[in-house]
Every structure is written in structure tokens, then in C-alpha cells.
Amino acid sequence: MTTAPITAAPPSVAGQVITLHGETELIARAGHLFEAKTEFICAAVDTSIWSMSITRDHALRRLATHRAAGVAVYKLYNPAAVAEPADLAHLARVAEFGAQVRICPSKLPHEAIIIDGRVAILAGPTVAGERDFSVVSVPGVVEGVRSLFMTTWQAATDLAEYLPASRPQVDEQGLTILRLLSAGQKDETAARQLGFSVRTYRRRVAELMDALGASSRFQAGVRARELGLRI
Amino acid sequence: MTTAPITAAPPSVAGQVITLHGETELIARAGHLFEAKTEFICAAVDTSIWSMSITRDHALRRLATHRAAGVAVYKLYNPAAVAEPADLAHLARVAEFGAQVRICPSKLPHEAIIIDGRVAILAGPTVAGERDFSVVSVPGVVEGVRSLFMTTWQAATDLAEYLPASRPQVDEQGLTILRLLSAGQKDETAARQLGFSVRTYRRRVAELMDALGASSRFQAGVRARELGLRI
């Protein structure tokens, strides 16, 4: 499995790509690279990776150190990272400690770290409990990787949108009602479909309107979609 | 401006990173790499880059060749790529010729190409009319770059959503009405604000409902937001 060779001698090689096996080797051999001076970017699959050998409190303290040193920290997570209340609470604290946290609209299969725009560490898939890490410092490659990351970052949703205080609590039945409304169904039809009276259905819709902070059904529809509710 | 060195000797170097200067050199030295066998991925700033030395017809013929050969082609463009009708028309043809085309929700600053998951070509910024290209074939790096690309791809919008046939035409007045509806305003109030009668306002709302394909106002609100109308 080799790529066709580049013709003639390479004009320049501005750094090497190092492949390291396992997180222990990564930290031992390239751990010092994690000391960011200006910017620390991390695209993570979940909240435990990259901190599995240190406690969450330690991670938070490092964040505080970064903030004190003026290092901009960007952390991008998979949607699964906010599925559990404990993980969501942790991410809220990560944000409180100065990191910018966003949740990716789609699944990020592999992780990446970019430090000071100078080095990128790209994780491979997990094989036999370990992953290979590619450490690259070629400016063009690092910038290309950072460019793709920033594109994803722009499209991601700020963590604040996931915090309970800013987001209406809609239970499963509420989502079902929103789906029926979104499908254009009349109250009588939808109520029959759900197996309760139109009065109760209308009571529920009124509750949803309150939760969404809407004063008309059109506004409620816009709000429901804006909040990315699963309708 | 150098990165702190990796401690000890590198355990493995699975390929080099080659930096090429300018598109002419890129094509001359690494042009053969563009011959994809299974997959061709391209994240482009606009429709002209990567084809500035060949005509659009030539590009379309190459796409047909790719399709005939069973090569999956993914093309991701900036939002600006669909701003002009001529560009949009060209992209429609690109899609007709077999490429999957999506539009990124945010601005992609630099371009990237990934061929067969084996080599990545990352473009740098334009300086004095030329760009440097980093050609990398280290599996870990290529996979990491592809991973980030696919995350952005998942979040992008299919080109079909931008084609006029599938997208309701809403004029400026229509958008204003949608904004008032989105603000929760009653018909009488909104009509007065716009300076015409409530009958006319309701006539307009009915037309918008038709355009959005909605049978209720809630549904219309959801659709308006889904289409990303500026409301």
C-alpha cells in the first residue's frame, strides 16, 4: 500500500511526521509539545480522552493555568459528549475555566490537537486498546489541518446552547407533539392519534409554547427548529 | 520559529511531507497523484480553483471518467460558491456528472484534496498570486485530515438545497412578513406596521405558506427556519 512516488528530489522538507504508538508513548516523547503558548485546539471524541491519566480536577487546573497565561483554548466535542448529565456538567466547568467549548453537529471519528498553530497531533483509530498518533509540524500541513478544524468549529454549536438553564426542557411526549405540529396536523387529528382529548392536547401545546417562550404557533415552530429539537 | 524537538530518535517515518510552490509545480510534480482509484475528496474555496488551467467542460469530462471508473467524488464548497447563478449552475452540472457536492455552513479558508485516503494535498494562503501546497502521505496524518474533512462534510448542506427548483422564492417583503410572524406578532398588528390591510397581509401569508409547502403556521415556522431564510 504505497503511494506513487513524487517525481524528482523533494525541493524542501520542513519537518518530519512522527508516528507514536499509544498515549503513554505520546506523552513521554511529545508531552512537552502540549505546553501551548498562544493557542490550544482540541477536537475530542469524548470528555475522557486526553485526560485518562489525569483527573478532571487536574485538567481544570491546567485550564486555569492556560487562562492565566493568555492561551486561547478551543475544545470541540462530539454530540455524545453532552448526552450524560455528568459529562455536560464537566464541560460546563471546562467553559467556566476559560475554554471555548463547542459541540459538533456530526460525529468526529478521530481526535486531533493543534498547538500554537505549529504542531498537529492526529489520533488514529483504537486498535487493541491503543491508538497511534501522528505528530506533524510541517507548517503547510498544520495550517491545512487547522483550517479544516476551524471550518468545523464555525459550524459547531456553543456549549451554552446545551445547558439546561438556556434550553427548554421538552420531554418525549412534548417532542412527539412538536413532530405532529411540524407535520402540519390539526389539533383534533393529533389528539386522536396520541389517544387523549383535544383539550388535553391543547393544554400540552400551551405548555410547550410557554417552554419555548413563543406567543404564536409560527414563532413556536421557528423556536423549536432553532433549538435543534429532534422534531 | 521552530517547534521544540521530539525527544530521542523517531521510531518510524512513514513517508515525507513535500512542499511545492505554485499550482504549476504542483501539477508538474504531483499531478499524477490526482488520479484517484476509489475516492476523490476536494474542499474548495470556489469553483475556479483546481481547474484554472483547464476548462469547466474538461473538468466535467474528468468527472464522467471518475464516475465510469467507480470513483466516489466529494466536493465541498464555501457558501460564496453558490452566490452567483453561473457558479450555481456549474455546480449543478458537477453534481449531475456524478460528484457529491455540498456547501459548507462556514467559510473554508484553505483548500484541501484527499485522494484514495492515501495522500492529502493542503493548500496554503495565496502570496504574490501563488500558493504553497503541502503533499503528505503519512497514513495517520492523511486519515486525521480526512476525519476532519468528513466531520465538516457531515455538517454541510447538500447542493440540492440551493437549487431554485427545490427552494421557495421569497422576496424581501415576504422575508419581512416572516420576521414579523417569527416575532410572534398578530396579523392585525403586523398589517398595520407594514401599511396595508389585514386582508392583504393574510393574502401574503397564504402565499408564503404555499411557497413553504406548509399547511399550518407552526409547520411554516419550522420550514422557514430549516431553509435558513434570513428571518
Added chain:
DNA sequence: ACCCGGATGGCAACAAGCTGCCAGCCCCGC
């Protein structure tokens, strides 16, 4: 066993929205 609170459902008054009909106005073409 009893009581109370919460939820449901039916009814009704009212509000908001939907749409047809028709008169009047304006503009354009002949």
C-alpha cells in the same frame, strides 16, 4: 375508608386565522 390534589375531558366564550366574494381603484394597452 376517607380526603385531597392533580389530571383529564367536555363545554363554552372568545380570539385568531382562512378564504371566498364583491366593489372600487389604478394602470396599461388599444
Added chain:
DNA sequence: GCGGGGCTGGCAGCTTGTTGCCATCCGGGT
């Protein structure tokens, strides 16, 4: 100058939605 078409606005009948009120039921606690 006239006629016709398109648009607007008023009115009205109807539909859909909003919300209050009250009777009934059910479950939980004492």
C-alpha cells in the same frame, strides 16, 4: 377615452386555536 385585468380592502362565514370553568376520576397519604 375606454375597457380590461390585476390588486387592494371590507365584509362575512367558517375553521382552528386559546383558555377558563367545572365535573369526574384516580392515586396516594393518613
